Amino acid sequence: xxxxxxxxxxxxxxxxxxxxxxxxxxxxxxxxxxxxxxxxxxxxxxxxxxxxxxxxxxxxxxxxxxxxxxxxxxxxxxxxxxxxxxxxxxxxxxxxxxxxxxxxxxxxxxxxxxxxxxxxxxxxxxxxxxxxxxxxxxxxxxxxxxxxxxxxxxxxxxxxxxxxxxxxxxxxxxxxxxxxxxxxxxxxxxxxxxxxxxxxxxxxxx
Numbered sequence: 481x482x483x484x485x486x487x488x489x490x491x492x493x494x495x496x497x498x499x500x501x502x503x504x505x506x507x508x509x510x511x512x513x514x515x516x517x518x519x520x521x522x523x524x525x526x527x528x529x530x531x532x533x534x535x536x537x538x539x540x541x542x543x544x545x546x547x548x549x550x551x552x553x554x555x556x557x558x559x560x561x562x563x564x565x566x567x568x569x570x571x572x573x574x575x576x577x578x579x580x581x582x583x584x585x586x587x588x589x590x591x592x593x594x595x596x597x598x599x600x601x602x603x604x605x606x607x608x609x610x611x612x613x614x615x616x617x618x619x620x621x622x623x624x625x626x627x628x629x630x631x632x633x634x635x636x637x638x639x640x641x642x643x644x645x646x647x648x649x650x651x652x653x654x655x656x657x658x659x660x661x662x663x664x665x666x667x668x669x670x671x672x673x674x675x676x677x678x679x680x681x682x683x684x685x686x
Contacts, residue, residue: 638650
């Protein structure tokens with residue numbers, strides 16, 4: 481942790497538990513900037529305050545912590561630490577799918593809070609980087625134009641029939657439907673046929 485305070489929203493419906501968490505964090509590297517008594521309040525506070533992390537209780541009125549975590553992940557991705565009395569394999573699996581990055585067993589102590597938040601921040605950073613890379617990949621794939629199937633080509637003029645029924649030069653068609661451009665030139669056979677003087681004047685391998 482650096483010298484900057486880690487800004488937290490605490491979502492806990494039990495007033496005494498919330499006060500105890502604030503007491504534990506007092507004087508530490510963490511600053512509680514918002515308190516929520518239910519999941520709906522937690523979602524709204526995160527959207528308004530943009531904290532560095534959220535300490536989220538599971539069992540709360542109106543909206544539980546897992547649903548609140550899912551909505552936060554969808555609307556305002558933020559590192560989330562779930563607070564629970566019992567951490568089970570099923571809970572870990574379910575919570576992870578909602579965007580929860582770490583777990584904290586009640587009653588917490590400062591060292592455990594510090595460890596859980598550190599893990600949550602690191603996992604969230606990895607997730608955001610993965611999303612960024614995936615977005616860049618999807619953007620790149622969307623920009624790639626690939627020709628597929630059979631192209632109707634005139635045997636004489638070599639124009640291609642488009643999907644609209646018109647005929648276009650090969651170079652125009654390729655430019656429209658791929659990322660390639662055409663550089664015009666002459667192959668040796670065409671140079672010999674159409675420009676024999678130039679062809680004869682050119683050096684040739686013996």
